Amino acid sequence: MSENTRIKTLAAATASAWDAFVIVVGMLKGGTGKTTSAWFIALYYAVVLELPTLLLDADATSQSAYDWFKVAQAEGFEIPANLVVERYPFDDIAEYIREKRSEFGAIVVDAGGGSSRIFHEAVTEANRLIVPVAPTKIERRKLVATFDEAERAAARNERDVTAHVVLVKADDRTSLPRTAKDKLLEPAEGEGIGPERDEPFPLAETVIHSWVHYMEAFGEVPTELSEYAELMKELTA
Ligand SMILES: Nc1ncnc2c1ncn2[C@@H]1O[C@H](COP(=O)(O)OP(=O)(O)OP(=O)(O)O)[C@@H](O)[C@H]1O
Numbered sequence: 001m002s003e004n005t006r007i008k009t010l011a012a013a014t015a016s017a018w019d020a021f022v023i024v025v026g027m028l029k030g031g032t033g034k035t036t037s038a039w040f041i042a043l044y045y046a047v048v049l050e051l052p053t054l055l056l057d058a059d060a061t062s063q064s065a066y067d068w069f070k071v072a073q074a075e076g077f078e079i080p081a082n083l084v085v086e087r088y089p090f091d092d093i094a095e096y097i098r099e100k101r102s103e104f105g106a107i108v109v110d111a112g113g114g115s116s117r118i119f120h121e122a123v124t125e126a127n128r129l130i131v132p133v134a135p136t137k138i139e140r141r142k143l144v145a146t147f148d149e150a151e152r153a154a155a156r157n158e159r160d161v162t163a164h165v166v167l168v169k170a171d172d173r174t175s176l177p178r179t180a181k182d183k184l185l186e187p188a189e190g191e192g193i194g195p196e197r198d199e200p201f202p203l204a205e206t207v208i209h210s211w212v213h214y215m216e217a218f219g220e221v222p223t224e225l226s227e228y229a230e231l232m233k234e235l236t237a
């Protein structure tokens with residue numbers, strides 16, 4: 001191979017290598033909507049943006065994101081060819097994400113709720129951290145610990161990661177979403193972030209509603225992605 005050809009080949013190889021946009025979905029609490037959010041976001045990147053997408057199930061306790069994939073496969077749903085779903089519930093997940101970055105346009109991590117170590121490690125490699133929270137008091141209480149851990153991890157992140165709280169399971173027929181927004185944006189002392197724990201949470205404007213569509217999505221490949229599409233447009237604008 002001539003020097004010229006070799007350089008051209010190298011250039012082509014570099015041009016086709018990806019540098020994935022990494023979205024970590026995490027909250028140090030169970031049942032908040034992490035897996036559902038991770039799946040919808042992964043489908044948005046794979047189906048709408050048509051990027052090679054990796055959905056990583058890093059939940060050390062339950063692995064529902066991977067089960068979702070297995071059930072969908074078994075039930076004959078067509079999995080987008082550019083979507084790969086893998087399990088990786090291990091403490092060295094940061095290293096794994098770094099390895100996979102050049103193979104995918106987007107990597108979505110379901111960080112689970114049980115391991116602050118995996119959560120921390122994943123956030124060190126994230127471009128966005130998405131923290132789904134339902135508009136109830138008990139869910140909001142776990143945000144403070146989640147953001148404490150996220151802040152420690154962000155200090156080790158070299159990519160200007162931004163963190164966002166997203167209200168999910170919002171039922172506009174009740175006062176809960178309004179109340180939750182107020183409490184997140186004007187927290188009482190001890191219930192916010194920052195050194196005095198009184199600063200507002202970075203709340204996304206886009207709200208994910210409480211829809212049967214989401215409750216029934218497990219094990220399927222939904223095509224109605226509009227709320228999560230809107231969310232990701234907001235958070236990447
Ligand atoms: N927007 C929504 N509206 C209504 N129900 C929802 C919504 N998102 C998720 N759910 C339901 O909430 C429950 C928990 O969701 P999910 O499994 O995604 O949460 P999780 O945080 O991954 O839970 P775990 O910590 O157990 O892994 C499920 O029954 C799911 O169907």
Ligand SMILES: [Mg+2]
Pocket residue numbers: 034035036059062064065110112
């Ligand atoms: Mg889950």
